[in-house]
Amino acid sequence: MEWFTAPEYWLSRTVFQRALACVYLVAFLTAALQFRALLGERGMLPMARFVERVPFRRAPSVFHLRCSDRFFAGCAWAGCAVSAALIAGLDSLVPLWAAMLLWLVPWALYVSIVNVGQTWYGFGWESLLLETGFLAVFLGNDEVAPPVVVLFLLRWLLFRVEFGAGLIKMRGDPCWRKLTCLDHHHETQPMPGPLSWFFHHLPRPLHRVEVAANHVTQLLVPFLLFTPQPVATAAASLMIVTQLWLVLSGNFSWLNWITIVLAVPALELPATAPSTPDAPLWYVVVVLTVAAFLLFLSHRPVLNMLSRRQVMNRSFDPLHLVNTYGAFGSVSRVRHEVVIEGTLDEVPREDSDWREYEFRGKPGDPRRWPRQFAPYHLRLDWMMWFAALSPSYAGPWFGALVERLLENDRDTLRLLRRSPFPPDEPPRHIRARLFRYRYTNWRELRETGACWERTFVREYLPPTRLAGSAQRP
Incomplete structure (x- = not known):
């Protein structure tokens, strides 16, 4: 043999x-x-x-x-x-x-x-x-x-x-x-x-x-x-x-x-x-x-x-x-990110106190430097990247994500780096906005300390609340 x-x-x-x-x-x-x-x-x-x-x-x-x-x-x-x-x-x-x-x-x-x-x-x-x-x-x-x-x-x-x-x-x-x-x-x-x-x-x-x-x-x-x-x-x-x-x-x-x-x-x-x-x-x-x-x-x-x-x-x-197998048959020229925000206001307005949810791996706060996570796989963060490419990628699950955030669902919040709301006080409304992100240059990094610069593009999801929830008097 x-x-x-x-x-x-x-x-x-x-x-x-x-x-x-x-x-x-x-x-x-x-x-x-x-x-x-x-x-x-x-x-x-x-x-x-x-x-x-x-x-x-x-x-x-x-x-x-x-x-x-x-x-x-x-x-x-x-x-x-x-x-x-x-x-x-x-x-x-x-x-x-x-x-x-x-x-x-x-x-x-x-x-x-x-x-x-x-x-x-x-x-x-x-x-x-x-x-x-x-x-x-x-x-x-x-x-x-x-x-x-x-x-x-x-x-x-x-x-x-x-x-x-x-x-x-x-x-x-x-x-x-x-x-x-x-x-x-x-x-x-x-x-x-x-x-x-x-x-x-x-x-x-x-x-x-x-x-x-x-x-x-x-x-x-x-x-x-x-x-x-x-x-x-x-x-x-x-x-x-x-x-x-x-x-x-x-x-x-x-x-x-x-x-x-x-x-x-x-x-x-x-x-x-x-x-x-x-x-x-x-x-x-x-x-x-x-x-x-x-x-x-x-x-x-x-x-x-x-x-x-x-x-x-x-x-x-x-x-x-x-x-x-294969990867990156096409390469994006522009980076878009979906930013999810919530507010405690009963009637959402543009000047409401909108608080941003922070993810573990995907870019959010322009001043927050990316971390090393691989080989660990942050599945939600990866799918948020696809969601920014096209809402069709997010169709099966994005609505459920918003619903869980409105409920302050403990298991969902564990996937995030930080929720801006205390466990006993979930947001009244959730919205999502699309931003364009680009790396800062050396001068901008020294002056601002931010590795990203972001620009608002459009509304991704209008202010949304749980179905059947009523406004407080």
């Missing part, structure tokens, strides 16, 4: 598995801390309503068996516990079959969450975590050397992530071909980080170099993943450096981190491989069967990449086994 395994990658496998378990832990922690306001029984998009109208075959999930806040919390915290056990190396202390089942648990739990998550879980890195996590099930533990075919599938996944992202850029916004997208991207990206202001103010020639380097890394370097060592290691290392650059420049949840994790199995790390017995026949049969099935499913993302109408971040099966 020497042809089946690659013992020289045992350390790469160990690092990959522990790092992937860390990403799983962040994902489950995000779910556990945010689900009540987003998907709970009184959430903005209750999962119970979704389960009622969407059959199991279209969205396989354990929540078709039981759907309650308590059960969801139990699944999310169980995912945290299993992820922590995998970080500690529990899979290396149990038999091979048990290790495979142990890795199957977080995948099954998370695919159940994603499949009822609706808009809140419609991000490409959800499917990327699931596809990566499914391959991890078959990577083995200390009882067997890493299977060559699974290592190949991990490189194939990394290739599709990078190459698909490169193609969507070249086929999309002309600024990628003109090397000018980074003149805008750091300012208009969904959630800027603490260094994004400085990245934006880098010299424009350097922005051109950044874009050109990105094209090389995404369109040429991925092919080197399938070459002999040390070239494959050099290619994966370059991808890791590029992803770390992106980590510094913005908050992209765990997208950059899971991509870094994917690059690790392509690294031939210097270490002496321990002696391991031959892989058992049942394991060889299972791995080869699954690999053949996944390669068959891969024809759909391949056809998508070859198509002139390429789409990004789409799953082709309800289990998210093989998906297509």
Whole structure:
């Protein structure tokens, strides 16, 4: 069975598995801390309503068996516990079959969450975590050397992530071909980080170099993943450096981190491989069967990449086994933000005491510097960015958000940085206004201390109160 395994990658496998378990832990922690306001029984998009109208075959999930806040919390915290056990190396202390089942648990739990998550879980890195996590099930533990075919599938996944992202850029916004997208991207990206202001103010020639380097890394370097060592290691290392650059420049949840994790199995790390017995026949049969099935499913993302109408971040099966990826096929030139305000006045007027709600990650107060949150995912903050692009993105949930704010709903307020109203005195009216935001320059920053300058654009939502509420005499 020497042809089946690659013992020289045992350390790469160990690092990959522990790092992937860390990403799983962040994902489950995000779910556990945010689900009540987003998907709970009184959430903005209750999962119970979704389960009622969407059959199991279209969205396989354990929540078709039981759907309650308590059960969801139990699944999310169980995912945290299993992820922590995998970080500690529990899979290396149990038999091979048990290790495979142990890795199957977080995948099954998370695919159940994603499949009822609706808009809140419609991000490409959800499917990327699931596809990566499914391959991890078959990577083995200390009882067997890493299977060559699974290592190949991990490189194939990394290739599709990078190459698909490169193609969507070249086929999309002309600024990628003109090397000018980074003149805008750091300012208009969904959630800027603490260094994004400085990245934006880098010299424009350097922005051109950044874009050109990105094209090389995404369109040429991925092919080197399938070459002999040390070239494959050099290619994966370059991808890791590029992803770390992106980590510094913005908050992209765990997208950059899971991509870094994917690059690790392509690294031939210097270490002496321990002696391991031959892989058992049942394991060889299972791995080869699954690999053949996944390669068959891969024809759909391949056809998508070859198509002139390429789409990004789409799953082709309800289990998210093989998906297509991509990001920022178009780049906004202007940043808009929806600012939500409330007042205690019975009759709302323009000169009423309107108080602004503060979000954790999205820009609000021009003087408040962006924070670093990634790899933690602030789902509401991200969707507020989409809401500013077009009200159609906010249609399913924005009205429910306003209603919860009018009620001073505790779970919803926990998603925010600060509410301007005390818990026992909810606002009488809520309104939303659209502002244009731009980064200040160096002179403005020194004079005002503000990293943003904002200008009122238009009304987004007129003053609104709870239905049936009456004005006080």
